[in-house]
Amino acid sequence: MTQTTWNQHLVKKENKAIVINIIKEQSPISRAEIAQKTGLNKGTVSSLVAELIEDHLVTESGPGVSSGGRRPVLLLFNQVAGYSIGITLEVNYILGILTDFQGNIIIEKNDPHSQQSVEETMKQLKELIAYLIKAAPHSSYGIVGISIGAPGIINKDGDILLAPNLGWKDVSIKGELEAAFLIPVLIENEANLGAYGEKKFGSGQGIENLIYISMGIGVGSGIIINGELYKGNNGFSGELGHMTIDTNGPKCRCGNKGCWELYASEKALLNKVNKGKKQHYLHLDDVLELARSSDPSVLSSFDEIGHYLGIGMINIIHTFNPEKIIIGNRMANAQTFLEDQVESTIKKHILPLYQFNTEIAFSRLPIHSSTLGASAISTENFLNSYLFKQE
Template structure:
């Protein structure tokens, strides 16, 4: 059984009205009737229900065009909240947002050692209870989950989480049983693309690719305003695009995958390899001359301080990303490509190398000029996208009963 507020909002005419209010920010009843083609009495009755439930509130009077000033309606951001989870390989990030996707609270929990399906689900449940109990929010309408790897979105199941080496995790079933509210589960990169479309740098763009570059590399592909899942839910697994058939072995078992050259762990491993070969510099001293202390964050910090080794390692990662993105451009030809995830934090050191590689390799003048930008949300992109999963379900007017 879903929460009452979600059920109240989730009907065809209510969703139409709520979506108009969301898009306009504030709007009068008369304008809603005009835009939706619903009769004024129908709009008035539905708005009355939404006002009573405190989902919609009345604001200052609008501009008059002669006669009485209209009362404006807006969504009650203090009443309706959504929880979003980003399930990584090292930690779980959880956020609580209002209906506009603004983050009100964020917590991070480390993954248990030797994570099992049971311990992962237990951690997710504990994290949700924790963030709910640490705030005084009145209503949470749903839980969105962004999960790395292969996700069956229809069943809400993680089919294969390669970084955790887990299969068939019944996330939707477990969380809906515990919290009695709607739960949506999606691949992390596809969730990210949805978040960017709703709240970020993909707004108004119906043809885009969002690339999540962290411990792995995945892409959320949007064509004609719709997320592309593929026949077996593996669309966007660009981290396993072969870049060099003689390259390093990947966690997937193949050789020379893109993520063996440009992911966070690949960048760290390349820096360590250069040091083993005799290259020294600021990074070594910052790591206390201990290779085990080298992290992506430390490489970035050293690069900003002028360490040539770290700058060259990040530049090489940027060039490999540029090759992978050029392949995407030739295959999908999106209007815009948005890069998020941990590696995107080093944008000033990798973005130029990405765009230069595309300019060198793309086929046509226009493909060379494909828009490349960094996510508006950085490390929070997947969690914000997970929130968008619930809002899409809420505001969608297609196929609603």
């Protein structure tokens, strides 16, 4: 191919991406509106739309409202052309969802998980994936991808290099899953997926500079700068749970001392309320129940966790000056018992210049942000490979 025809080829693919994205975001929409909003000429729009219809990614609906003259036919994004699987592998649960191409959840399954070996976890993951695949309605493209979020340091190839709270080191699960299901698999840090999920579906919509804190058994974070996920030089960014807040503190599973997650996480809370107790072990749901009934010792535990959550957030605010920080994962369910202490701690320690103009939010999709982010990434990867495939 000559340089010129190659360039024309690329321009066509880029235009097609523009067209499908506007239909996906703004459907129902007419061909004329697409031309008007994108600046592409009507002939180009029509021929690209014809290809998308032929490929089952776009459908036509009845006429829309017209301001006189012939009523235009409206175009719809065919969100059921295929499905994606999103999974969050956490220390104490594995959540799997099947979504359509717009991120609507078709079916979900939340399995308890505990300190299991890689082999046992793989068995559980495969059963979950098989269950979700079986539940998928018939579609043109079938299941286009499986994305799995895990709490740990993951390299660009999807190898889990270190997941202290899972007790995993140098674990690769991507190849085995791809071989088992013949579907592209992506392994990514769960907090990165959470940030992405919040940006796309949650309270991060329209926010360009956003920090998502995944507050589960451990603490992770996903960083969005100028609208893009910031992954760092090797893809290792966001290990804020292991920032040191007390050099003389207790030892963390990562090897360091006094890491933030030892003071502000589900595990920190559970250790505190269960300390020295002889009765049965209290889980998060039990602790929330006690807090709702105003149990004074549980409420003071929440105050202490909220204080340390605020301390970590001060460091985040001073480092990133974000528009918004979203607290997600299971501890977001404790908003009522944490938010006052978080706010007063931040107010007390923040540099005056910052004037506390970072919005603090608790996720409305607590355990779903990363799982929804996961399935959305699978869908996007599929659409990109469809649009930019080699012909």
